[in-house]
Amino acid sequence: MICLYIEQENGRDSFALFSFLDQPRFETVVSELILVKNEALYAINNLKKWMQPQHVERNLSTSLDECLVISEPLGVVFIMGTWCSPVQMCLVPLVGAIAAGNCAIISPSEYTTHTAELLHRLTPSYLDNVSTYTAGATAGGVVELKFDHVFFTGRTINLKIIFVAARTLTPVTLVLGGKNPCYVDQHCDISTTTQRIAWARFHNAGQSLVAPDYILCHTELKARFVQALKCCLMQFYGSDPRESRSFGRMVNLEIFNKTKDILWRSGKVAVGGQVIEGEKYIAPTILTEVAESDSIMQQDVFGPVLPVLTVDNVDEAIAFINRHEKPLCVYAYSSNSKVISRLMCETSSGSFCSNDSILQSLMVALPFGGVGNGIGSYHGRYSFDTFSHKKSCLLRSTHLECQHLDLPPLSAQLEQHCNKNIKCQNQL
DSSP, X not given: OHHHHHHXXXXXXXXXXXXXXXXXXXXXXXXXXXXXXXXXXXXXXXXXXXXXXXXXXXXXXXXXXXXXXXXXXXXXXXXXXXXXXXXXXXXXXXXXXXXXXXXXXXXXXXXOHHHHHHHHHHHHHHOTTEEEOOOXXXXXXXXXXXXXXXXXXXXXXXXXXXXXXHHTTOOEEEEEOOOOEEEEOSSSOHHHHHHHHHHXXXXXXXXXXXXXXXXXXXXXXXXXXXXXXXXXXXXXXXXXXXXXXXXXXXXSHHHHHHHHHHHHTSSEEEEOOOEEGGGTEEOOEEEESOOTTSHHHHSOOOSSEEEEEEEXXXXXXXXXXXXXXXXXXXXXXXXXXXXXXXXXHHSOOXXXXXXXXSGGGTOTTSOBOOSSSOBOOBSHHHHHHHTEEEEEEEEOOOSSOOOOTTSSSOOHHHHHHHHHHXXXXXHO
């Protein structure tokens, strides 16, 4: 039904009509609708396998019995989506919740009123076990109703949700953003690298949980890198991105003003920097001469602003990344496989991608979630497991009754036997 939901409403142009971001239609289809449909198709094709009981290893006392783990629904789950990808951040985890057999309430962000209205109006026509609710400031009160699981995505944690969930002992999944670093080695294909970074940072006007937040560029490459980025922006959006049909706008004035203030208090503008409040427009901007202490490196930024810092080698890049909180994503661009391997193995993050950005978060077969600043993951089988209870089952046989040595009355012979087993295990 979710596939039908996406196909029919996209055909009627509903999602573009109610778009809250002035987002280009192509971006809406690719970054929102296709992802949901792919997730649903993957679940349909694999659900039978996911639902199969998992048989586990038996020991001597259960050699004639059946030991297995079965998946059962948790019950009623509450899914809170973030505003930067309002459709897919609600519907992708919903696929896993429904596949696992749960009922659900989805709650789009209060920032995305048009999307919330759209989902509230259309969802009951396709899914009878799903309701919609725009939580806003009363989200904690909703969680007080005691759900069987709460799923939350966002740039920063909602403390009210966490406190209420803890008080009611409700399990949670938290997929949180962070500062995603991107290392650019001196040994890389500069043209491909800048194209992929520019797309990842500036699509949806930079409003993404998984976009590169800052560049750690090798010192020798900086001038060429910035110039190549400038050429990419010209190729993507023309000489005036404001007039481009391929460039979006900020979601609201609050996010616009926050991004503008951070932009003006950080580094030096190498490209872009223009802002128009009436249109919520911020031009694609590249910052250089950025210090680690600048606002843009200390605060979460949702906007088309990319700071470029320099490092002398991969060791310095790894040390820089490890000084900060564990990010949701780490990106590395290099033609040297040893450099890629070091970045992957010597840093800790929710996900890692080499020589591209964002794509790892779109693959339904890979888990998506954070480490250190989040709990749990989702996508594909991982969503099914998140919204399932794994029940341990032992099916004992009655065909052959074994003597229970541990039944009263206990004998000295039994004690000697136990001591002998302990000594043998210690020797092993």
